[in-house]
Amino acid sequence: MMQLLYDYCEQIQLSSVDLRPYQINERVSFEYWLKTLREINAKHPISGLGIEIGGVVQPSHVGVLAYIAQNTANLAQFFSMSKHYINLWYHYTELHFEYQKDQAIIWWEQPSYVKSGLYVYETAISKEIMVSILWHLLIQLVGESNVHFNWIEFTSSKPLNTEPYHLFHCPVKFDAEFTRICLPRRLLELPMRRPDSILREILESHAEQSLNTLPQEDSFIEKVNHHILEALEQQCAFIEPIAEKMNMSARQLQKLLKEQGLSFQQCLNTIRLELAKKHLRDEVYSITEIAYMLSYNQTASFNRAFKSWTGLNPSQWRHQTQNAKKQLIYEI
Missing domain, CATH: 3.90.1520 (H-NOX domain)
Structure with missing residues (x-):
């Protein structure tokens, strides 16, 4: 394709x-x-x-x-x-x-x-x-x-x-x-x-x-991502309950992810980053609310994680995105 x-x-x-x-x-x-x-x-x-x-x-x-x-x-x-x-x-x-x-x-x-x-x-x-x-x-x-x-x-x-x-x-x-x-x-x-x-x-x-001979990694990763999304909604984004839902131990889940060149934390961070960007673009929720939705106990933890992913803290990223959107509208 x-x-x-x-x-x-x-x-x-x-x-x-x-x-x-x-x-x-x-x-x-x-x-x-x-x-x-x-x-x-x-x-x-x-x-x-x-x-x-x-x-x-x-x-x-x-x-x-x-x-x-x-x-x-x-x-x-x-x-x-x-x-x-x-x-x-x-x-x-x-x-x-x-x-x-x-x-x-x-x-x-x-x-x-x-x-x-x-x-x-x-x-x-x-x-x-x-x-x-x-x-x-x-x-x-x-x-x-x-x-x-x-x-x-x-x-x-x-x-x-x-x-x-x-x-x-x-x-x-x-x-x-x-x-x-x-x-x-x-x-x-x-x-x-x-x-x-x-x-x-x-x-x-x-x-x-x-x-x-077809590799099964896509369907497996999709299942992991599905359970991570559910866990974020339930404020329980930890490997143990997710592994339990997939009928395996946390160690087994980590091993299977490692075989695909991934870790649980990488999967969790990828989803958190995409969701964070979505919510920051929408401008509906505050930074504190977004941190809570992503299952962070403290806003400061979310700020540090987001900066490590993008080089900017959430407020800076939102401001930069808003300016880029305004510039695009001005050019049109």
Whole structure:
């Protein structure tokens, strides 16, 4: 998927984004993926950015799953097996399928950090990319005249310019709880253009081997982050209760994190920093209130920690951010 971002930036000649060519099975952390989307959006801020990025997609960006899809009998067969193989393509958030009498609904989970207000916009762009990719891949699989969505829901706010979303020729809702796509059931019965059952078996065998060697660090780190966010809400951000919730000892949790090149304190600090920046930008809470929300017993402890992370204390960082925002508005 990182290759998709690289190819998109090459296409629009956005050379200032720090990207390079990626191997077909090369994987990065979800945080790195989101920060790259943030960088692209900052340097190329347009409505429907995810829709445009997804429009660049080729089967090689999706990997073996796209080639398996080309060799299934129909979309129903593809969707029935895609949940099993989805982690080979987009392993960041869980995908769900629901089948009703005359329609099928595809939807994505919201990661725990989004529920706490972190990476909200970047995750919304990521979901736009997924919807756009699905649209363009379906066209490649069964032909443009056959592809139709009943409706789409996005978690992002409605943009001033909704023209990019007209691509789907269906009702589009914004500010939804989940990103969802509704397809007519008849679409799932359409045959693929040139299916090859023997080739599909070969590809599935390769996919199974890839799944067996797939690293589990992203889902594990996501669980740790989820429990840290819950612990912060409960004013109990310590490793022991979090390890207990994950059915292991604190020592076991530290060992597993160490295998990923991390520590519990690093995970906790990363989340605290992102939440602190969010609250400081929002200008709703005082420094003391933010310290309490991040489970610090004393404001001075929060001030010292924040300065060690950013080089500025919270008040200085907030002031600097406010000035930068005012300067941007003045320039516009």
